[in-house]
Amino acid sequence: MQPKVRRSPDSSTTRKAASSSGYGYASIEKQRQRLPVYKYRTAILYLVESHPTTIVVGETGSGKTTQIPQYLKEAGWAEGGRVIACTQPRRLAVQAVASRVAEEMGVKLGEEVGYTIRFEDATNPGTTMINVVMVDEAHERSILTDIVLGLLKKIQCRRSDLRLIISSATTEAKSMSDFFQPSSRRYRGSESVEPGLKMEPAILSVEGRGFNVQIHYLEEPVSDYVRAAVSTVLLIHDKEPFGDILVFLTGEEAIEAAVKQLTDDIQDRKISSGLIVLPLYSGLPQAEQDLIFSPTPRGKRKVVISTNIAETSLTLEGVVYVIDSGFSKQQFYNSITDIENLVVAPISQASARQRAGRARRVRPGKCYRLYTEEYFLKEMAAHGIPEIQRSNLVSCVIQNQLFGHLRYSTLLRCLTTMQNLLRLLDFMLLKYPYSQ
Numbered sequence: 001m002q003p004k005v006r007r008s009p010d011s012s013t014t015r016k017a018a019s020s021s022g023y024g025y026a027s028i029e030k031q032r033q034r035l036p037v038y039k040y041r042t043a044i045l046y047l048v049e050s051h052p053t054t055i056v057v058g059e060t061g062s063g064k065t066t067q068i069p070q071y072l073k074e075a076g077w078a079e080g081g082r083v084i085a086c087t088q089p090r091r092l093a094v095q096a097v098a099s100r101v102a103e104e105m106g107v108k109l110g111e112e113v114g115y116t117i118r119f120e121d122a123t124n125p126g127t128t129m130i131n132v133v134m135v136d137e138a139h140e141r142s143i144l145t146d147i148v149l150g151l152l153k154k155i156q157c158r159r160s161d162l163r164l165i166i167s168s169a170t171t172e173a174k175s176m177s178d179f180f181q182p183s184s185r186r187y188r189g190s191e192s193v194e195p196g197l198k199m200e201p202a203i204l205s206v207e208g209r210g211f212n213v214q215i216h217y218l219e220e221p222v223s224d225y226v227r228a229a230v231s232t233v234l235l236i237h238d239k240e241p242f243g244d245i246l247v248f249l250t251g252e253e254a255i256e257a258a259v260k261q262l263t264d265d266i267q268d269r270k271i272s273s274g275l276i277v278l279p280l281y282s283g284l285p286q287a288e289q290d291l292i293f294s295p296t297p298r299g300k301r302k303v304v305i306s307t308n309i310a311e312t313s314l315t316l317e318g319v320v321y322v323i324d325s326g327f328s329k330q331q332f333y334n335s336i337t338d339i340e341n342l343v344v345a346p347i348s349q350a351s352a353r354q355r356a357g358r359a360r361r362v363r364p365g366k367c368y369r370l371y372t373e374e375y376f377l378k379e380m381a382a383h384g385i386p387e388i389q390r391s392n393l394v395s396c397v398i399q400n401q402l403f404g405h406l407r408y409s410t411l412l413r414c415l416t417t418m419q420n421l422l423r424l425l426d427f428m429l430l431k432y433p434y435s436q
């Protein structure tokens with residue numbers, strides 16, 4: 001059965017596109033100047049110059065990620081072998097953003113613009129001294145982002161010349177600003193603070209958005225969102241003009257089920273040829289993940305069925321339609337049972353906006369939410385629970401200790417203690433074996 005879809009009459013996300021000149025092919029420089037963040041270039045540079053910490057709030061697609069590092073580079077913040085670093089919560093986005101920035105700057109990836117992710121380092125070894133750190137997608141509150149923010153706050157006490165930019169898509173800037181307020185403890189024993197530097201964080205709101213996105217909601221809730229997603233893909237393919245489709249489901253199992261259903265339906269109907277169906281989840285080999293970036297052949301339509309790894313910072317040029325199931329897989333830790341589970345849970349309004357934002361990156365788009373508007377407005381949480389509040393922190397603490405703070409001798413002592421503990425456990429198990 002096809003899910004009933006209706007267009008939201010008063011959705012705030014249906015405002016007119018900021019760019020009136022449509023989406024013809026413009027030079028990269030023109031494209032850069034059309035982005036909402038461009039108007040704030042001078043203000044951003046002034047604030048970074050005069051504050052150790054600047055918080056930039058702007059809608060998805062306003063140009064924060066790709067443009068701010070370039071403005072800093074153009075203003076000389078990368079001179080003398082120094083580095084402008086930008087952190088991302090997801091590796092797929094790291095590679096995609098670095099490639100785009102290298103393309104816009106007309107340089108080879110891995111030289112002036114590089115990236116580093118686990119097991120892969122595409123950076124120039126000559127550049128080591130970090131001058132500015134931009135922490136992107138801070139609103140996502142991923143555990144590593146939160147830890148990076150905590151560490152940077154500590155580092156700033158010793159290096160007041162280090163500039164920090166926190167970029168966020170939500171207006172929760174106040175709590176971030178409170179966290180970075182200078183306290184009496186901060187800057188104690190630091191090098192002398194630059195004259196004229198205003199220690200409190202600056203907040204800048206980047207107004208405006210890229211292109212328009214129409215939001216469609218279901219009239220009735222559906223129980224099987226995989227089936228509903230597949231039906232919506234076919235509906236779009238039958239009725240809507242050209243443009244690729246990005247579907248957000250929960251995990252590998254749901255995605256592979258959707259790929260199979262879609263492939264079967266295409267074969268049954270024999271009319272939907274021209275669809276290229278691509279799954280996307282982190283366990284997929286890199287070469288298969290990279291297929292999502294390949295241009296769609298003329299006369300075909302790409303359907304990318306993804307987890308939330310495509311939710312932020314990613315621009316898939318051909319995507320015009322987004323289908324949002326309203327769910328994602330999230331980690332939850334139960335401290336009583338000491339068990340961590342990956343469970344399918346509803347997403348937040350902030351996530352839903354990020355998902356919709358993938359549909360209007362280079363042209364106007366449409367987003368089909370597989371839930372009702374009432375559910376979105378009245379039941380969906382405004383923001384998700386920060387990962388740090390629902391995870392087991394042991395591995396993070398160990399990682400942090402091993403790489404950040406422990407000296408070799410302390411580490412050795414720690415390992416010896418663990419070894420002794422294991423021996424003791426061994427002994428106890430031998431002495432008091434489990435009763436059947």
Ligand SMILES: Nc1ncnc2c1ncn2[C@@H]1O[C@H](COP(=O)(O)OP(=O)(O)OP(=O)(O)O)[C@@H](O)[C@H]1O
Nearest residue numbers: 060061062063064065066067100210313315361362
């Ligand atoms: N690979 C790309 N190909 C074409 N256009 C791109 C690409 N990457 C970025 N853009 C353009 O630049 C715009 C700004 O992207 P950017 O990632 O800087 O925005 P953002 O404000 O950081 O949003 P988000 O938080 O969603 O990442 C996009 O909306 C798109 O128009």
